[in-house]
Amino acid sequence: MQGLFTPQRLAVGAVCLAALVVCCGLAYWQWERFSEAGGTFQNLGYVFQWPLFGLFPAFMVWRIRRLDARRKAEEAAEAAAAGAHEAAPEPVAAPSKPVVTVEPVRAPAHDDEDDELAAYNRMLAQLHARDQR
Known part of the structure; x- marks a missing residue:
């Protein structure tokens, strides 16, 4: 089994954390612009939007890991089903003529x-x- 802190996992975690820090910094910058006299509600919208952008890489890592785990579980189930079928193969009748309606x-x-x-x-x-x- 792989270790919890492999170099690849640490690098992915560092990139996710850096993205969150940078995007929160950009949110703060937009908040400062909104607070100024010339600030608009567009700046306020960016204040809420930037942290979501920062969380997106972490969400993608979570989603990819979840899909990979699902794929591995399906492959294991197919392998188990194939192993059960290898013991007693079923005869397969060849179709004489395909009928499509x-x-x-x-x-x-x-x-x-x-x-x-x-x-x-x-x-x-x-x-x-x-x-x-």
Whole structure:
């Protein structure tokens, strides 16, 4: 198992912390500009926005780690399922001929329907039918 404080993790943590510090500094700078006589509400908006920008790298690290853990769990489950199936393989019958039936999706026509909207809906139905093949 990997150590808790690997150089890569420390570097990622340092970058996240630096981003938060820099963005909080920018928020303070915007607060100072808002407090001046010529300050606007746009500056006040940036006061709230910059800390969120600073937290975003940490959120991305958390999200990537969570997705990686989910992917590893799914791979382990697939490996376990494959191991269970290796003991007794099931016979697979080869299909003689693939049969594909696709019926176009037809929306009920309304009198108040826009012609452009109807054409768009027909195009979507055709794309859906093509994807089903």
